[in-house]
Amino acid sequence: MKIRSHSLSSFVQRTDTLYKSLHGLIKQYPEDALQPDDKIFNRILTNDWRYLKNDFNGPVEKRYADASKWVEALRSYHSDLCDFCIYTPGAAKKLDELPMHPDLPLSASQCLHRLELQFQVLTRWESEAKAAASDDRLARLRTGLQALLQKNGMKTVEVETHLSRDTIRDFMSGKTKVQEKTLQKLDAYVMQ
Numbered sequence: 374m375k376i377r378s379h380s381l382s383s384f385v386q387r388t389d390t391l392y393k394s395l396h397g398l399i400k401q402y403p404e405d406a407l408q409p410d411d412k413i414f415n416r417i418l419t420n421d422w423r424y425l426k427n428d429f430n431g432p433v434e435k436r437y438a439d440a441s442k443w444v445e446a447l448r449s450y451h452s453d454l455c456d457f458c459i460y461t462p463g464a465a466k467k468l469d470e471l472p473m474h475p476d477l478p479l480s481a482s483q484c485l486h487r488l489e490l491q492f493q494v495l496t497r498w499e500s501e502a503k504a505a506a507s508d509d510r511l512a513r514l515r516t517g518l519q520a521l522l523q524k525n526g527m528k529t530v531e532v533e534t535h536l537s538r539d540t541i542r543d544f545m546s547g548k549t550k551v552q553e554k555t556l557q558k559l560d561a562y563v564m565q
Contacts, residue, residue: 379457381499387450392488402436413440414481448475517563534562
């Protein structure tokens with residue numbers, strides 16, 4: 374059994390892959406000329422069109438097999454995403470925000486639309502997580518630097534960090550956005 378590392382970034386990529394593969398299936402197997410009972414993309418998330426694995430031993434059209442593989446990939450993705458949300462602090466309550474659910478009787482076009490929305494939701498979650506991590510880093514740096522300023526004084530901190538008094542004050546006040554290079558210097562100084 375292959376164990377995957379899950380992150381919001383990996384789910385954003387998997388959502389995009391599911392979208393592209395379903396879009397590719399629709400293009401590869403157009404159903405315009407088929408009889409309604411032979412169409413599968415208008416009811417892809419139902420079991421109406423699927424052969425049960427144990428009850429059918431004959432050849433299966435490739436479009437059925439490919440569609441079935443896609444549905445199984447969607448179910449695996451959804452299960453992994455639910456596990457990720459349940460075991461990630463604060464994310465379990467966000468599960469209701471997700472538009473795509475494999476148990477809904479959706480058509481392929483509805484799946485595409487919902488996967489697109491899900492991609493946007495997951496991308497937003499990822500950017501919020503990155504912003505929160507950045508805020509945590511800045512708060513940690515400010516706390517550490519404040520302690521060093523009180524202990525050593527501004528003049529010593531200026532010399533040891535190779536930063537100007539104004540840059541240090543701007544960082545401590547949070548009034549201006551500090552460059553990454555400056556943050557790296559402060560990080561190295563506070564963590565020593």
